[in-house]
Amino acid sequence: MYKLNRRNFLKVAGTVTAETLVAARMHALTAVQSEPARPAGANDQIQFALIGAGIQGQGDTKVAVQVPGVKLVAVADCYDGRLEHAKELWGEDIFTTRDYSEILARKDIDAVIIATPDHWHKRAAVDAMKAGKDVYCEKPMIHLYADGPEIIEAARSTNRIIQIGSQRVSSIVYAKAKELLASGAIGKLNMVTARWDRNSAMGAWEYTVPLDASTETCDWPRFEGSAAKMPFDAERFFQWRKWKAYGSGVAGDLFVHLFSGTHFITGTNGPTRAVATGGLRFWKDGRDVPDVMLGLFDYREGFNLSLHVNFVDGGEESEGLIFTGSEGTMEIAGNTVSVSRVPRAKEPGYTTSTFTKAMQKRLLAAYEEKYPVPHPSGPPPAGFEKYVAPAGYSDSYDHFKNFFASVRSRKPVVEDAVFGFRAAGAALLSNLSYERGAEVKWDPDAMKLL
16 A cells, blocks of 8 residues: 655645646647659659559559659559559559559559559569569568568569558657657556457458459459469459458458557567467458457567457447556557656655554654655656647658658668568467467567567
């Protein structure tokens, strides 16, 4: 029991201010990056292509074309309807094809966005870099652990730019969180709790299948790629995240974002071991990946990471991270980061009520001699601060802006293949642990399973 006495009362009275009690301190974040200069001529324009024009690919491209000095010129996809829609979105002059090798053969294309199913990421990225194209590859970078070293080596040997698409690494909100943590705003970090919960069919990947889906309109053999061959299945084609042959489950789709943010903010290379559990609790529709997953991860920097994804949440979609330190917490929610600071008492307190009155008197005298009453203006007060991004702020836009800036300057990107492998490698530990029913270990520096 912590005893409230005159010393503790004086300390609280001296440090709690009207500002602390009445109002939180609010701060507006500002984007410090300047817009890239518009091209001086046609030769300065970056021309790019989209490989994989599904929901994420089209969304990425709609953001990418907003960056000054870039132009979409080609789209590849295995479904004819999406190729037709690409022309509706970006003009009849857009070149479209089922075969992305036709795009890679073109000399007028500088870069590609790869937004294919996960099992195509490695092959498409390596093919593109070997063809002399810079690459923006959607997360997770890998589908299998063997993919990581191949992608990293291809980037090194071809000297091409590759950025992985976890846009929070470019976010001004996450940059502020990184600054706050490094400044000691919450003391010593000991735990990170992250979540991404959904409660809708679309959130659980029950995407709409078009009425004309068939072997005529869908290039099923090309879609299958390295996956085991089976008869055409329209659900697998359009809802591929539900099967581990093509996707990486909740770990690859959502955990990887939470790992990317945590690794960026803390500066860590990744966890050393993981334990995960979960199961199919609601969406029993033939999928072979869980709709509920929880994971626990150890970091040698002295903190633990707890993650969960729940596709049967019972509420609205919710995403966020809470960093718990020795003197407070920091929470990221949407485009805000907030700090609740509760400084630890420098004095330990005492429990003396069960002792004799004489012993209580002696202990109190010794305690007050060792811990003098603090001056009212001494330690910093508890408080709450919140940092808010400008209305309409988009970290996706900043991520593409950073990518195209690197394509121009040849300077390193904010999320290279090594960072991408460490984030995806950590996330997929969850799948391994879930499948094995056991702890798995990982070397975050060498990026190897142990």
